[in-house]
Amino acid sequence: MIIKFWGVRGSIPTPGKDTVVFGGNTTCIEILSAGQERIIFDAGTGIRVLGLELMNTEFGQGKGKAHIFFTHSHWDHIQGFPFFAPAYVGRKDMQGKRISECSNEFNLYGAADVGDRLETTLRGQMDNYYFPVDLNYLSSNINFKTLKDYRVTLGDTTITAFKLVHPNGVLGYRIDDGKSSVAIATDCEHPSDGTIDPNLLQLAQNVDALIYDGQYTPEEYAPHRFNLPGPGKQGFGHSTAEEGIRAAKAAGAKRLIITHHEPIHNDEFLAKMEKDARKLYAATDFAREGMMVEL
Ligand SMILES: [Zn+2]
Numbered sequence: 001m002i003i004k005f006w007g008v009r010g011s012i013p014t015p016g017k018d019t020v021v022f023g024g025n026t027t028c029i030e031i032l033s034a035g036q037e038r039i040i041f042d043a044g045t046g047i048r049v050l051g052l053e054l055m056n057t058e059f060g061q062g063k064g065k066a067h068i069f070f071t072h073s074h075w076d077h078i079q080g081f082p083f084f085a086p087a088y089v090g091r092k093d094m095q096g097k098r099i100s101e102c103s104n105e106f107n108l109y110g111a112a113d114v115g116d117r118l119e120t121t122l123r124g125q126m127d128n129y130y131f132p133v134d135l136n137y138l139s140s141n142i143n144f145k146t147l148k149d150y151r152v153t154l155g156d157t158t159i160t161a162f163k164l165v166h167p168n169g170v171l172g173y174r175i176d177d178g179k180s181s182v183a184i185a186t187d188c189e190h191p192s193d194g195t196i197d198p199n200l201l202q203l204a205q206n207v208d209a210l211i212y213d214g215q216y217t218p219e220e221y222a223p224h225r226f227n228l229p230g231p232g233k234q235g236f237g238h239s240t241a242e243e244g245i246r247a248a249k250a251a252g253a254k255r256l257i258i259t260h261h262e263p264i265h266n267d268e269f270l271a272k273m274e275k276d277a278r279k280l281y282a283a284t285d286f287a288r289e290g291m292m293v294e295l
């Protein structure tokens with residue numbers, strides 16, 4: 001499988017000269033499975049750039065098909081969707097019926113208890129108070145699907161969802177394409193009692209790569225432990241690279257990729273965080289926008 005990172009920033013886009021190395025777009029990860037299924041995780045602002053790239057392929061002619069899985073519907077994971085150009089590509093006949101041969105097809109997945117509001121939320125952010133174009137104007141074939149049994153099979157690829165800890169809930173996803181496996185665990189907070197979330201351990205068991213939310217430094221997360229003034233970020237629903245390393249080691253993940261970078265962390269700071277993390281676990285990378293990983 002090929003993994004491409006289109007957005008690795010947490011919370012809010014951070015354009016500017018201090019973020020050009022790691023990137024400023026919010027969460028969007030694309031996976032092309034061994035069986036050539038195109039699977040996208042989250043529609044942060046990174047999906048806009050992915051969309052532009054896809055327009056040079058069959059998606060430009062309305063002949064593309066992709067699956068978009070949402071971890072949850074916080075802003076930074078949905079805000080790019082109205083700017084995803086391939087979603088606009090399609091045609092209807094005189095009766096208003098969509099012509100499938102020239103309409104892109106997108107299956108959008110969210111869990112019942114995390115994302116039954118997925119459709120409502122995506123429609124809501126395109127309400128005319130916020131956006132000039134209604135979701136119904138998108139001419140592609142968009143199907144909202146609920147992850148009822150937390151598992152979807154697409155050809156040889158299985159996508160399994162696990163609930164993780166985040167305000168209002170979040171899903172982690174494990175993708176097995178028959179040749180390799182990856183776990184995506186963004187927007188998740190580690191338990192405060194020193195244990196590791198059993199769902200995370202299951203999600204990441206022996207994966208080739210674990211993609212993990214390492215938004216904060218331990219000092220930012222819990223300043224009181226370092227005799228620093230607060231308030232800390234505990235309870236905000238995010239974790240640290242150090243906790244990601246503990247989980248990766250315990251689950252037997254072969255490599256760790258840290259994502260959902262904190263908006264105030266500039267390139268220099270993130271490079272230092274990456275260097276420090278590698279001292280604890282050499283197989284650690286901090287995700288950069290545009291980074292491609294082949295497993
Ligand atoms: Zn987020």
Ligand SMILES: [Zn+2]
Nearest residue numbers: 072074166187
């Ligand atoms: Zn979130």
